[in-house]
Amino acid sequence: MGHKPTVADTFRPLMRAALGSQPAVGFEFWDGSTIQPEGGSPGTMRVRSKDALSHLVWAPGELGLGRAFVSGNVDLDGDIFKMLRSLQSTAPRDARLGVDAAWKAFGAARQLGALGRPPEPPPEEARPPRGRLHTKGRDAAAISHHYDVGNDFYRLVLGPSMTYSCARFVTADDDGHGGANATVSLEDAQRAKHDLICRKLGLPEQRGMRLLDVGCGWGSMAMHAASTYGAQVVGVTISRAQADLARKRVADAGLSASIDIRLSDYRELRGEQFDAISSIGMFEHVGAKRAAEYFETLRALLRPEGRLLNHAISSAGGSTISGRSFVGRYVFPDGELLDVGEVALAMERAGFEVRDVESLREHYALTLRQWVANLEDAWDQAVSLASEGRARVWRLYMAASALGFEDGGLGLHQMLGVVPDTHGNTGMPGTRRAWG
Structure with a gap:
């Protein structure tokens, strides 16, 4: 009798056609057969059933692979950062299979019985959003999908600071220009960012300044501003889970007289004046078509000489997070990343004078690596708090995002704008020395 082909035997021609080389990581298939790269591997991709291939057949590229991972049909056993970097180094640049590879994929799927009806997407995937893009109702649904996962789950991942944005890893005697310092704790780095x-x-x-914190999350920035500098803070969020916990944290800290947390869209603010506005990790949900409205709305809320700090992920040339991508389906429905130059132009058109732009992308890579470590260190608890699928979503997206910030595919910029008075006065310090 002839040798019965293993799953690995069936996959080898496909890998050669798709990658043009040996795989960068090891593969182990559901029948126990393996494919190992020459010269060692940073880990093993365990393909646990033919449904993994079905996901890829019906959704080629990162979405299908993401579905296979979230459903548990694929596991990454090893250092997830090194494995993703190795896979990235051998993947086709355009993330699509060529004709030869596509034909071999079809043949492999047919041979392995993976051409039946498409498997159901894991339940953690967002349903297609309804309504016009970036309306209040659609934005609220998108935000709820991402942020109303469970406060205890986020506390486990984010740590005691409960801050879901890029930290700043500098020491107390650092002038901020020496690069990200990986020895600084995540909690201290988040405190340094807020400060x-x-x-x-x-x-x-001036103590007692009135601050608006747009997209206030669980209240960490508001609490730092109120407790450290005596600010009177209004924080707005459209996540009910965030608002509920933020109010409790504020009350427990004895800051209720200084901080007002509102379950509200920033577009609903009318007739109020603030001395300063912070927007930290919220702008990614606004969208290019709403950027002018966003800055005009915030401009109208600031008094003369008032300042806006916009802290947001950016992308050279701008990019819409596609609904066919893993991140668009599982993490940030309707998300958009703007080019930092376009953001500056939108601010200027709204009446702001742009006074400072600072990149913190290396700091975000460190932040994400710490979040992944928190998740992996308490994996069983994370699964019990959310679900295994949800924990898998966060592990994959945070690890991949860290690599994006490390290689420059993603950026993170803080942009400071001020509203000049009628005589052109801004009240700004002459140099950056005021904030280091």
Whole structure:
């Protein structure tokens, strides 16, 4: 009798056609057969059933692979950062299979019995959003999908600071220009980020300034500004889970007289005036077509000489997070990343004078690596708090995002704008020395 082909035997021609080389990581298939790269591997991709191939047949590229991973049909056993980097180094640049590879994929799927009806997407995947893009209702649904996962789950991943944005890894005696310092704790790095924003906004110059924190999350920035600089803070979020916990944290810290947390869209603010506005990790949900409205709305809320600090992920040339991508389906429905130059232009058109732009992308890579470590260290607890699928989503997206910030595919910029008075006065310090 002839040798019965293993799953690995069936996959080898496909890998050669798709990658043009040996795989960069090891593969182990559901029948126990393996494919190992020459010269060692950073880990093993365990393909646990033919449904993994079905996901890829019906959704070629990162979405199908993401579905296979989230459903548990594929596991990454090893250092996830090294494995993703190795896979990235051998993947086709355009993320699509060529004709020869596509034909071999079809043949492999047919031979392995993976051409039946498409498997159901894992339940953690967002349903297609309804309604016009970036309306209040659609934005609220998109935000709920991402942020209303469970406060205890986020506490496990984010740590005690409960801050879901890029931290700043600098030591107390660092002038901020020496690069990200990986020895600094995540909690201290988040505190340093909040303090930098407070100083850029001029909060130390006069106690009791009125601050609006747009997309306030669980209240960490508001609490730092109120407790450290005596600011009177209004924080707005459209996540009910965030608002509920933020109010409790504020009350437990004895800051209820200084902080007002509102379950509200920033577009609903009318007739109020603020000395400063912080927007940290919220702008990614606004969208290019709404950027002018966003900055005009915030401009109208600021008094003359008032400052806005916009802290957001950016992308050279701008990019819409596609609904056919893993991140678009599982993480940030309707998300958009703008080019930092386009953001500056939108601010200027709304009446702001742009005074400072700072990139913190290396700091975001460190932040994400710490979040992944928190998740992996308490994996069983994370699964019990959310679900295994949800924990898998966060592990994959955070690890892949860290690599994007490390190689420059993603950026993170803080942009400081000020509203000049009728005589052109801004009240700004002459140099950056005021905030370091």
